[in-house]
Amino acid sequence: MKPLTEILQMIGRAVDSLDLERSPRELYAPIEYTLALGGKRIRPALSLMAADMFDADLQTVMPAALALEVFHNFTLLHDDVMDKAPLRRGRATVHEKWNENTAILSGDVMSIEAYRLLAMVPERHLKSVLDVFTKMAIEICEGQQMDMNFEQQTMVTKDEYIEMIRLKTAVLLASSLKIGALIGGASLENTDLLYDFGINLGLAFQLQDDYLDVYGNEQTFGKAIGGDILCNKKTYMMISALEAAKGDDAELLDKWLASVPSAEKVAAVTALYTKLHIDEVCRERIDFYHRKALACLDKLTVNKDRLETLKHLTAKLMTREE
Numbered sequence: 001m002k003p004l005t006e007i008l009q010m011i012g013r014a015v016d017s018l019d020l021e022r023s024p025r026e027l028y029a030p031i032e033y034t035l036a037l038g039g040k041r042i043r044p045a046l047s048l049m050a051a052d053m054f055d056a057d058l059q060t061v062m063p064a065a066l067a068l069e070v071f072h073n074f075t076l077l078h079d080d081v082m083d084k085a086p087l088r089r090g091r092a093t094v095h096e097k098w099n100e101n102t103a104i105l106s107g108d109v110m111s112i113e114a115y116r117l118l119a120m121v122p123e124r125h126l127k128s129v130l131d132v133f134t135k136m137a138i139e140i141c142e143g144q145q146m147d148m149n150f151e152q153q154t155m156v157t158k159d160e161y162i163e164m165i166r167l168k169t170a171v172l173l174a175s176s177l178k179i180g181a182l183i184g185g186a187s188l189e190n191t192d193l194l195y196d197f198g199i200n201l202g203l204a205f206q207l208q209d210d211y212l213d214v215y216g217n218e219q220t221f222g223k224a225i226g227g228d229i230l231c232n233k234k235t236y237m238m239i240s241a242l243e244a245a246k247g248d249d250a251e252l253l254d255k256w257l258a259s260v261p262s263a264e265k266v267a268a269v270t271a272l273y274t275k276l277h278i279d280e281v282c283r284e285r286i287d288f289y290h291r292k293a294l295a296c297l298d299k300l301t302v303n304k305d306r307l308e309t310l311k312h313l314t315a316k317l318m319t320r321e322e
Contacts, residue, residue: 010062011044014062030106047176050194056180060122061183075107076088077094082144143171147164165207166202170198170201230265
């Protein structure tokens with residue numbers, strides 16, 4: 001098995017080799033800017049690692065891995081516009097650096113570019129890979145719509161929230177693994193186990209993201225802390241707090257939810273979370289999905305030595321800097 005560092009280097013070289021020196025520059029420069037920000041490149045790495053477990057030629061998997069990375073970054077461009085987010089990976093978002101119309105149109109091109117890359121998958125795997133990728137793409141949009149619907153809903157349950165992040169976040173990780181496994185020639189059982197692993201890892205990853213948005217360090221997290229609180233986003237933590245708060249705590253939480261965005265609001269709601277032990281509730285749920293993910297890996301019918309790189313990445317994701 002190739003180590004994670006080597007896989008990430010391969011992905012970096014492949015991303016750098018994408019032909020984006022095209023015109024008009026106002027359309028392609030934001031795409032170059034977005035991909036140059038790097039990020040963790042988890043999705044393409046998962047795809048290559050899954051294929052590597054089954055001795056696949058990773059160059060045959062690389063177009064699909066790139067398609068996943070480009071598509072993921074396309075969703076971020078549009079998400080940032082919808083969320084009016086000022087920062088992404090510690091840098092100005094595309095709609096802040098250019099404008100909203102540019103972010104939307106450049107994102108559209110990225111989604112099309114992803115399918116162009118996907119068409120390079122070997123023909124014997126192309127239909128199955130396209131089916132997984134297209135289902136994933138639709139589900140991500142469904143998850144985003146659910147997320148937007150939540151903004152208008154008075155009440156959102158924890159189960160509804162988990163389903164939303166399954167669609168919006170987890171299916172992309174799961175599909176990256178499944179696509180790599182399909183091209184690598186894995187059995188149906190192993191392919192399904194890797195998909196389930198990705199779903200549970202994705203749920204744990206997103207819940208941790210919610211946690212770090214409140215309790216993280218802005219310099220290491222790469223985004224402004226407290227953004228979810230400022231916009232009253234119904235995260236797992238907010239939903240848990242609304243369920244747990246009683247009496248004076250409930251009144252205080254309602255008061256701050258009705259207030260205008262401010263640093264004082266972030267501090268007050270964070271203090272309420274801590275008082276109500278919402279941080280512990282969230283950490284317990286993160287650990288629950290993390291354990292479920294690792295249980296899926298234990299069931300894979302491959303030499304356990306071949307799981308080390310994937311387990312290393314999983315540990316890295318679940319111990320992000322706060």
